Amino acid sequence: MSSVQTNELRRWARCLIPVLAVLACPNCAKEGSGPVPLAAGGTRSVDGRAGGASVDPSSAPEPTSFQVPASAAVTAPAPTPTGSPVRRGPVVPAMSLVSPSLGQRVGQNAVPVAGTVSGIRADDELWAVVYVNKVNRYYPQDGPLFLDRRTGKFDGRAFCNGVRGDLFKIEVYLAPQAANSEIAKMMAEWHRNSDYPGLNKLPDGAVELASVQVIHS
Secondary structure (H helix, E strand, O other), X not given: OOHHHHHHHXXXXXXXXXXXXXXXXXXXXHHOOXXXXXXXXXXXXXXXXXXXXXXXXXXXXXXXXXXXXXXXXXXXXXXXXXXXXXXXXXXXOEEEEEEOOOOOEEOOOOEEEEEEEEOOOOOOEEEEEEEEOOOOEEXXXXXXXXXXXXXXXEEEEEOOXXXXXXXXXXXXXXXXXXXXXXXXXXXXXXXXXXXXXXXXOOOOOOEEEEEEEEEEO
């Protein structure tokens, strides 16, 4: 056998050694105890320890990237607006009643009704109303109270016609435009007929802002 043939046989023997090792122990690769052939002619055990030639890091596969489908995207709920407060009805103006005073004794003469108010709207009016206890009726007085809308001061008068010991309440009502028109219409009718039957309640929308009980002397 020539030297060329001898070298060729040796080369093939070196290539067959790893193959024969795997064939001799087929479970070694699964159990992690046998050598695993590497591409560069070396071996690496299953537990990661290298033997012989090393693996080129550049030959490692690129990590797979993916995108979430648009249909699977999670949309965050829209925030609940908190800047604007929730309104729960009309704001009632604040009032300070200077006259009359609680328990004041009154007679047949006019009783001054005065004070200050804030938070009133441009189309609102104030009415002085006398409530007569013994008949349970409300009597709006002549016309809306005079109101200085710049300062909030108001004044007017009320009459408590009765006899000694009669109890009355002098009240101030806020009347929006619709309620104001209704009161004014009723008052005009009472004057025209010279009959003042009073009311069992004020028109819808009218709001009591102040009430003071007085007694006839």
